[in-house]
Amino acid sequence: MNTPFEDGNNLRYAEYVLGVLDADTRAEVAREVAGSDEAATAVALWQRRLIPLADTIGEVAPAPYVWARIQDALQLEAPARVTPRKGLWDSLELWRWLGIGATALAAALLVVVSLPRPTPAPAVVNAGYMASTIQQDNGSAGWTATMDLEHARMVVVPATPVSFEQGRAPELWLIPAGGKPISVGMIDRDKPTTLALDPALLAQLGPTAVLAVSVEPIGGSPTGQPTGAVIGKGAIGAAPNAGGRVALTGHGQADRTRV
Amino acid sequence: MSVTSPAERDELNRLLQQAGRNDQKAFAELYKRTSSKLFGVCLRMLHDRGEAEEVLQETYTTVWRRAASFDSAKASAITWLVTLSRNKAIDRLRQHREELLDDPSKLNETVDDQPTPAAGAETSQEYQRLQQCLEELExxxxxxxxEAFFTGATYNELAARCKVPLGTMKSWIRRSLMQLRTCLDP
Known part of the structure; x- marks a missing residue:
């Protein structure tokens, strides 16, 4: 390398670490580093010198679904949970925010605690919660969905009982941005429903996806895609943060109440 | 979640080594402690949340696969992780650059002027030494x-942004790097 400095090679390693080289030269240096201990050591020294600059970059928490996607991509088995976090799930404020009264709360918790455990819960550590208010076309809230990413489950609570024709029931769909609807499951029209979220579904949850409810035959859409009218839609967002807690839920219960 | 204290650094080294022995729990804990830092780095370089999320995902899948090659004698875990995320982000930027060659106006971003630590960011002793050495430069x-470090820009892009000839930019940076080495190395 033609430079006015006597130590051209070392300079190239510094430029590599700083990040100013074009794609081809970067690739060359990367190959050198992989093949030569001397190059690797020189690069490591430059990292030690320059990377502390990153101290000045503020931290930004990534959305919980990023971790779900990493687990999905690596096909990691469900490890033990890292820390028993104070769960939003356990929070009274959350349930108040959901706008359900004591009876519905008791019913929901009963569903959550009493269900059998069909599969080990796909553990999503450091995950949080997401929520969606599924608005009906007339503007009133139809259901509120809360997603517990750590335990891979979703509770869908009707705001007010919705009436359906004989033989018809609501089915919940997740629609990824630009993608086809994926069935999450049938939900109840007048009481909370808990649904298990498989890793593929979990990986799609995020602010670019929406939840929708369509009118389907009692057993669910026969085609795997919505066949009836879409009666409600809701964006997915972070759940509100909650302070207090009630120790009422059954930890580690993966739930499935397909009606 | 500061990674500036020596105890925290040791803990991260240990977690990364355990991840290298296929310990998923350690890997999860490592993610929990470092992902916000790495996401901040990716966002700063890419200016796009979706892309930063993709790069963060690539980074940690690579961390899991390569953790066994981590050598704490060469670099601390946080340096190794930040380097990995920067490399992925820079690769992504270079890819874009090729896609954008038809529209070079998009390359002339404004200079990212954020010379001081972000509010609330704690800095390590290593940073403070580096900062002293940086202040000795023009x-x-x-x-x-x-600008180069935080944006991952090439010499060409930096020269365009600062409106100086390419040769000037190269000599500024090269001289700075050599001066920094002299200042930092005992």
């Missing part, structure tokens, strides 16, 4: 080094 050279 102001323009100092800001070029920072």
């Amino acid at each position: 102001p323009q050279q100092q800001s070029s080094v920072r």
